[in-house]
Amino acid sequence: MAKARDIPGLHADLSYREAAARTVAVRAQELFEHAEGVLDTSDIERVHDMRVASRRLRAVLEIYEPCFPRKAWRDAVNDVKALADALGERRDPDVHLAQLEEFAAAVKDADRPGVEVFAERVRSEQDAGNEALAAALATIEETDLRGRLAALSAVASPENDPRRSFGLQRPVTQ
Amino acid sequence: MKAHTVKGLDPDATLAGNLERIVATRLDELCSFAPRALDPARMKALHDMRIAAKRLRYILEVAAEPCFGPYATTAIKRTKDLQDLLGELHDCDVQLPRVRALQDELRAADALEARARAADAPDLDPTLASGTPHAESWRGLETLCIYVEARRGLLFERFLELWRDLEREGFRARLRYAISERPESPTPLSPSDNGDHASAALPSTIGSDG
Numbered sequence: 001m002a003k004a005r006d007i008p009g010l011h012a013d014l015s016y017r018e019a020a021a022r023t024v025a026v027r028a029q030e031l032f033e034h035a036e037g038v039l040d041t042s043d044i045e046r047v048h049d050m051r052v053a054s055r056r057l058r059a060v061l062e063i064y065e066p067c068f069p070r071k072a073w074r075d076a077v078n079d080v081k082a083l084a085d086a087l088g089e090r091r092d093p094d095v096h097l098a099q100l101e102e103f104a105a106a107v108k109d110a111d112r113p114g115v116e117v118f119a120e121r122v123r124s125e126q127d128a129g130n131e132a133l134a135a136a137l138a139t140i141e142e143t144d145l146r147g148r149l150a151a152l153s154a155v156a157s158p159e160n161d162p163r164r165s166f167g168l169q170r171p172v173t174q
Numbered sequence: 175m176k177a178h179t180v181k182g183l184d185p186d187a188t189l190a191g192n193l194e195r196i197v198a199t200r201l202d203e204l205c206s207f208a209p210r211a212l213d214p215a216r217m218k219a220l221h222d223m224r225i226a227a228k229r230l231r232y233i234l235e236v237a238a239e240p241c242f243g244p245y246a247t248t249a250i251k252r253t254k255d256l257q258d259l260l261g262e263l264h265d266c267d268v269q270l271p272r273v274r275a276l277q278d279e280l281r282a283a284d285a286l287e288a289r290a291r292a293a294d295a296p297d298l299d300p301t302l303a304s305g306t307p308h309a310e311s312w313r314g315l316e317t318l319c320i321y322v323e324a325r326r327g328l329l330f331e332r333f334l335e336l337w338r339d340l341e342r343e344g345f346r347a348r349l350r351y352a353i354s355e356r357p358e359s360p361t362p363l364s365p366s367d368n369g370d371h372a373s374a375a376l377p378s379t380i381g382s383d384g
Contacts, residue, residue, distance in 0.1 A: 010240040012190035012356045019189040023236060059232030062177070063196060067185045096269070107317055114314020118276055156185075 002049045004056055005030055020064035021157035027057040028149040031080075038087075039134055041126060044094040047133070051087035057149075058084055067156045075170040076152055079145050086136035090129035093122045143171050175222040177229055178203055190241035194353045197237060197246075200230040204253075205346050212337065214330045217267050224260035227253050243355030245348045252345055259333050266326035273322065277315045280308035 007023050034050035037043065058080045065073060097119060104115040140146070148170060180199045183192050204226040210219035231253040238246035284306035291302040340346075 004235055007236070007240075010189070010236075012188060012241045014189045014240075015186055016183070016189050016192040017185040020185070055228075056232060056235070059229070060236060063193070063233050063236060066183045095265075103318065103321065107314070110310075111314040111317040114311040114316070115318060116314075117280070117308075117311045118273060118315065118318065121276065 002030075002034070002052065015158060016064070017067045017156050017158055020060075020067035021153045023060045024057070024064065024149060024156070025153040027053070027060050028146065028153065031057050032146055035137065038090075038137070039130055041094070041130060044091075044098070047087055047091050047094060051084060051091050054080055054084040054087055064156070068152055069155060072148065072152055072155075072170075076145070076148055079140060079143065079148075079170070083136050083140055083145075086129075086133045090126065090133045093126035093129055096122045097126060175225050190237075190356060193233065193237040193241050197230070197233055197242075197353045198350065200226065200233060201346060201349055204230050208337065212334060214327075220260055220333075221264055221267070224257055224264055227257040227260060231257055237353075240357065241353075242357065243352035245352035249345065249349045249352065252340060252343075256333075256336060256340070259329060259336060263326060263329045263333060266322050266329065270319065270322045270326070273315055273318050277312060277319070280311055280315070284308050 005026055007019075007026050010019055010022060031050065031053040034046065034053045036046070038046045038050050040046065058077065061068075061073065061077050061080060068076075100115055100119045100122065104112050104119070107115070178199050180196045182195060204223065207219050207223035207226060210216050211223045213219070231250060234246055234250045234253060238250055284303075287306050288298065288303045292298045
């Protein structure tokens with residue numbers, strides 16, 4: 001699992017608002033850095049890393065909630081949560097299959113057909129999870145989640161006019 | 175489980191003061207599950223405790239080093255251990271009914287098959303119940319059920335042990351204290367630092383700023 005990156009310049013006496021801007025910027029960047037190759041089921045660690053990054057991002061958005069404009073914050077949290085859920089839909093069967101393979105390798109031959117029947121179900125869930133993840137990735141692209149998170153981070157920074165709203169609005173998708 | 179709202183957060187106050195409030199609330203939430211979650215039958219309490227541990231861990235990952243005393247960093251590891259163990263337990267709780275449901279489904283299909291084999295017979299010949307299409311699968315599924323159930327029992331014992339260790343260690347009180355501490359000030363500014371970290375060079379403070 002990828003270690004969370006340090007947030008530059010974060011310290012106890014920094015304003016909560018400034019910390020929000022810096023932290024969300026770094027955690028959002030981490031999320032998108034892990035997006036490459038997540039639909040490849042032969043390398044299950046990619047999904048895991050992106051899922052952890054999505055959880056960390058969601059957690060910091062929740063931690064810094066009072067520092068952001070309400071509506072834009074809620075849209076971003078909901079979208080990050082939807083992405084995290086989709087990543088979970090793929091990750092859970094990935095882990096489950098790995099455990100079943102390990103179990104099947106350890107038990108007697110006579111026990112394996114039953115494990116295989118169950119594994120077959122889990123493989124179908126993995127396929128469905130991959131489709132759900134592909135759709136979720138397309139949605140965050142269409143709605144420019146990356147740009148909205150950058151705008152959210154910028155608007156929290158004390159250097160910016162708190163009334164600034166450019167780039168915060170979530171585009172309507174079909 | 176919905177997280178409790180933390181009152182009194184102020185975007186213009188210090189990071190440490192605000193995060194101290196949030197950590198205190200998340201810590202209380204986690205510990206509030208202790209009496210219920212120590213009963214192995216309380217699956218929901220165990221699941222909620224896992225969510226509470228996750229929330230506490232993620233905020234500590236952000237806050238421990240820059241804002242709090244040394245035990246807060248130790249608490250990240252303790253919270254992660256707890257979250258991981260509760261996660262494994264939760265996986266068992268999710269997996270077991272699914273394996274049993276599949277067994278039931280295959281057994282029902284085989285019963286229908288045995289019945290169909292009997293056709294118009296006045297009673298069912300016992301031999302028709304053997305060699306059904308899924309007979310081989312039951313055994314493996316039964317072994318899997320036994321494994322998951324036994325593993326759940328073992329993991330629950332480890333959870334109890336871990337929770338007792340946390341209590342012995344004074345996890346709650348020590349983390350409470352750590353979040354009221356502030357770390358040593360960072361190294362004084364270098365000439366090239368342009369005053370960016372000016373406030374970090376102020377003397378450290380003890381206790382909440384509100």
